[in-house]
Amino acid sequence: MNNKRASCRVSHSRRRGQPVERDWRQHHNQGVWREVQEERRQESIPRGVCLSMCPIRELQDREAQNLLHRFEVLSGTERERWPRADPSGVVKEYARPAAGKDSTRPSDLRPPAVLLKTVFYLVDNIAASPTLRPWTEVYDFVFDRLRSVRQDMIIQRVSGADCVAVLERTVRFLIYASYRLCGEPLRLYDPRINDTHLQESLSWLLECYTSGKHPNQEEFQALGLLYNLGSSRATQHTMELPERIRSSPVMHLALSVSRAFMERNPVRLLRLAHSLDFLQSCALHRHLETCRRDLLLIYSHGHSSKNCRFPLHKLAHILALDVPLTNQLCQAHGVEVHGNSVVFSKTSFTEPEAGKLQCAHFHDLVDRKQRDLTVGSIIHGCT
Amino acid sequence: MAHITINQYLQQVYEAIDNHEGSFCAELLSFKHPHVANPRLQLASPEEKCQQVLEVPYDEMVAAHLRCTYAVSNHDFVEAYKCQTAFQSHKEENWALPVMFAVTLDLRIFANNVSEHKLLCSKMLLIQMIFQAEQQLSLMGCFRVRAGIDDSKKWGMLFLINQLFKIYFKINKLHLCKPLIRAIDSSNLKDDYSMAQRVTYKYYVGRKAMFDSDYKPAEEYLSFSFQHCHRSSQRNKRMILIYLLPVKMLLGHMPNHQLLRKYDLMQFADVTKAVSEGNLLLLNEALAKHETFFIRCGIFLILEKLKIITYRNLFKKVYQLLKTHQLPLDAFLVALKMMQVEEVDIDEVQCILANLICEGHIKGYISHQHQKLVVSKANPFPLLSSSS
Numbered sequence: 001m002n003n004k005r006a007s008c009r010v011s012h013s014r015r016r017g018q019p020v021e022r023d024w025r026q027h028h029n030q031g032v033w034r035e036v037q038e039e040r041r042q043e044s045i046p047r048g049v050c051l052s053m054c055p056i057r058e059l060q061d062r063e064a065q066n067l068l069h070r071f072e073v074l075s076g077t078e079r080e081r082w083p084r085a086d087p088s089g090v091v092k093e094y095a096r097p098a099a100g101k102d103s104t105r106p107s108d109l110r111p112p113a114v115l116l117k118t119v120f121y122l123v124d125n126i127a128a129s130p131t132l133r134p135w136t137e138v139y140d141f142v143f144d145r146l147r148s149v150r151q152d153m154i155i156q157r158v159s160g161a162d163c164v165a166v167l168e169r170t171v172r173f174l175i176y177a178s179y180r181l182c183g184e185p186l187r188l189y190d191p192r193i194n195d196t197h198l199q200e201s202l203s204w205l206l207e208c209y210t211s212g213k214h215p216n217q218e219e220f221q222a223l224g225l226l227y228n229l230g231s232s233r234a235t236q237h238t239m240e241l242p243e244r245i246r247s248s249p250v251m252h253l254a255l256s257v258s259r260a261f262m263e264r265n266p267v268r269l270l271r272l273a274h275s276l277d278f279l280q281s282c283a284l285h286r287h288l289e290t291c292r293r294d295l296l297l298i299y300s301h302g303h304s305s306k307n308c309r310f311p312l313h314k315l316a317h318i319l320a321l322d323v324p325l326t327n328q329l330c331q332a333h334g335v336e337v338h339g340n341s342v343v344f345s346k347t348s349f350t351e352p353e354a355g356k357l358q359c360a361h362f363h364d365l366v367d368r369k370q371r372d373l374t375v376g377s378i379i380h381g382c383t
Numbered sequence: 384m385a386h387i388t389i390n391q392y393l394q395q396v397y398e399a400i401d402n403h404e405g406s407f408c409a410e411l412l413s414f415k416h417p418h419v420a421n422p423r424l425q426l427a428s429p430e431e432k433c434q435q436v437l438e439v440p441y442d443e444m445v446a447a448h449l450r451c452t453y454a455v456s457n458h459d460f461v462e463a464y465k466c467q468t469a470f471q472s473h474k475e476e477n478w479a480l481p482v483m484f485a486v487t488l489d490l491r492i493f494a495n496n497v498s499e500h501k502l503l504c505s506k507m508l509l510i511q512m513i514f515q516a517e518q519q520l521s522l523m524g525c526f527r528v529r530a531g532i533d534d535s536k537k538w539g540m541l542f543l544i545n546q547l548f549k550i551y552f553k554i555n556k557l558h559l560c561k562p563l564i565r566a567i568d569s570s571n572l573k574d575d576y577s578m579a580q581r582v583t584y585k586y587y588v589g590r591k592a593m594f595d596s597d598y599k600p601a602e603e604y605l606s607f608s609f610q611h612c613h614r615s616s617q618r619n620k621r622m623i624l625i626y627l628l629p630v631k632m633l634l635g636h637m638p639n640h641q642l643l644r645k646y647d648l649m650q651f652a653d654v655t656k657a658v659s660e661g662n663l664l665l666l667n668e669a670l671a672k673h674e675t676f677f678i679r680c681g682i683f684l685i686l687e688k689l690k691i692i693t694y695r696n697l698f699k700k701v702y703q704l705l706k707t708h709q710l711p712l713d714a715f716l717v718a719l720k721m722m723q724v725e726e727v728d729i730d731e732v733q734c735i736l737a738n739l740i741c742e743g744h745i746k747g748y749i750s751h752q753h754q755k756l757v758v759s760k761a762n763p764f765p766l767l768s769s770s771s
Contacts, residue, residue, distance in 0.1 A: 265735065
């Protein structure tokens with residue numbers, strides 16, 4: 001296989017656009033479009049033959065160079081100078097494609113069945129493990145290894161049910177992580193990177209849904225809409241879905257939430273949010289801050305009167321927070337609280353100082369729903 | 384034209400090039416011209432003949448065009464598209480701009496044809512083609528030439544930009560329009576282009592503004608487009624109106640029936656009626672009834688925003704009925720329930736009212752203790768056009 005073409009096709013260093021677009025951009029410069037067509041006709045798409053979660057060569061290399069991850073090391077050998085690899089625990093890591101490096105060797109690529117097995121391992125044995133700590137490290141490991149799985153899928157042009165099974169779990173994992181790690185310091189968890197990968201995986205998944213039948217489609221269309229609340233692009237995409245998908249109960253609820261957001265009716269939105277399940281609430285949660293701020297703003301204008309009093313506990317109920325947190329929220333927004341009452345005034349409302357409010361303190365609405373759900377069931381979708 | 388020989392055709396092309404006759408040359412290379420139906424010109428390999436008569440680079444260009452006519456006659460739009468992309472840019476002069484216009488237009492149409500004919504054509508293929516078209520257009524080098532004003536290839540800029548807009552809207556990548564808009568805004572030629580090009584430009588910029596929820600600028604652009612669009616282009620006028628109407632309605636101006644009937648846009652009739660009467664029930668029904676049409680045009684979401692205006696009109700009626708400045712919140716709840724709004728309670732009523740006050744549609748305040756809306760004695764419901 002021609003080296004140049006190989007490195008052209010596998011360019012993941014640029015995170016813009018869908019895999020398809022990225023694929024294509026490499027080619028247009030030399031007018032290699034025709035070549036690509038012919039190439040496809042010759043069916044020279046790489047097919048992986050590596051049957052373990054990590055290619056043997058990589059396992060040996062990393063073991064020899066002491067580059068194994070803590071979770072990949074044979075128990076009992078951690079303290080040795082050269083920890084030994086645990087063959088049932090080493091997973092192929094993500095590697096940036098580079099010139100001169102052939103990422104398409106069949107012995108290095110894992111076929112779809114193995115990729116799915118790998119994903120199951122990552123979810124059941126790592127992400128859902130009750131003993132591995134801290135979860136930020138668990139997240140880093142799973143995030144990276146899932147990225148490598150996606151890379152193998154792209155190189156081999158995996159599509160259809162295999163692709164969907166992997167992507168669905170990836171999306172659920174990333175949405176769950178966006179909630180669980182919310183508030184962690186930047187050096188341990190970067191919400192923007194999580195968001196980028198989540199959006200990419202989601203777009204790819206929604207693209208897969210356009211052909212064939214997929215039983216979980218409504219769940220993910222709804223998750224996409226909730227996660228991207230307020231985005232005209234996401235809302236327009238949802239409106240263009242077939243009627244039977246849009247009218248399913250899960251989509252109907254998501255659309256109602258979206259509508260409430262677009263109409264700026266935070267009271268309705270927060271009330272509807274009570275009906276969302278745990279993962280949907282995770283997807284929605286980053287918008288709750290805006291939602292509550294909108295409510296305080298609207299009420300500051302609508303109830304603006306020196307003589308009027310609004311009961312604090314009532315406000316707490318509408319905001320779906322307890323009284324102390326409501327108090328804190330009001331103070332951060334310049335809303336005066338006197339004892340048990342709130343005095344709204346359009347002139348005193350202010351935007352909170354950056355960083356003053358920590359989303360993580362206000363997670364109760366979502367927390368409550370987790371109850372006895374296990375991480376494994378959340379990610380596999382067996383709730 | 385339909386019967387000339389290949390040699391006669393090539394001779395005409397040669398003379399057009401030699402005399403710098405841009406428009407005539409464009410016709411000879413455009414698919415709107417009858418010569419493309421001439422079987423004598425539909426050749427699979429015309430390169431040698433072209434080389435005999437024409438110089439570089441025209442020989443290759445014309446050969447590509449003739450291969451293209453061959454492909455189109457066989458309904459092979461994929462091949463036609465590929466040939467069309469073989470056109471190259473001119474380095475210096477701008478006499479060939481009409482040629483470029485014609486080629487670009489055909490290029491985009493072929494890309495469209497491919498995507499429509501190939502039912503199994505994946506989105507990927509379409510995106511590939513469209514990006515290639517876009518690159519081709521940029522390569523035509525219009526943006527980088529620093530020639531004198533008359534000669535400047537900048538005259539081709541607006542045409543190209545309009546073509547690119549069409550492509551971006553089709554593949555739903557509106558954010559790519561921004562740099563192009565900036566380029567035109569900073570150009571000193573922007574008011575000197577032909578009216579047709581300016582109308583098209585403002586139409587797309589207006590639509591983009593709508594998408595970004597900038598309704599005042601959107602109204603300006605689309606109104607300009609509508610007023611200056613030629614009377615005979617009914618279809619274009621209708622297209623502009625489809626986007627102008629929702630924007631105007633959001634700013635409080637309802638269209639009359641005559642206008643809707645004239646342009647066959649009766650889908651808006653019920654919506655208009657519902658909004659002006661404050662009839663939420665009718666609005667929801669009208670939106671549901673013509674949902675497919677509105678979604679296809681991409682205006683469904685904007686029309687949903689009319690709900691706020693409808694609430695305002697409904698509540699104004701309540702105010703007019705009760706004839707008092709201290710209105711019980713319950714009255715509004717009853718009004719909403721009459722409109723069959725689902726699951727609404729008094730808290731939501733407060734929120735809706737508060738929102739209307741916040742947006743400036745109602746002047747007053749809510750007293751939670753007394754469960755009343757107290758409105759200003761002077762003009763409690765200001766005109767919509769002033770409060771948007």
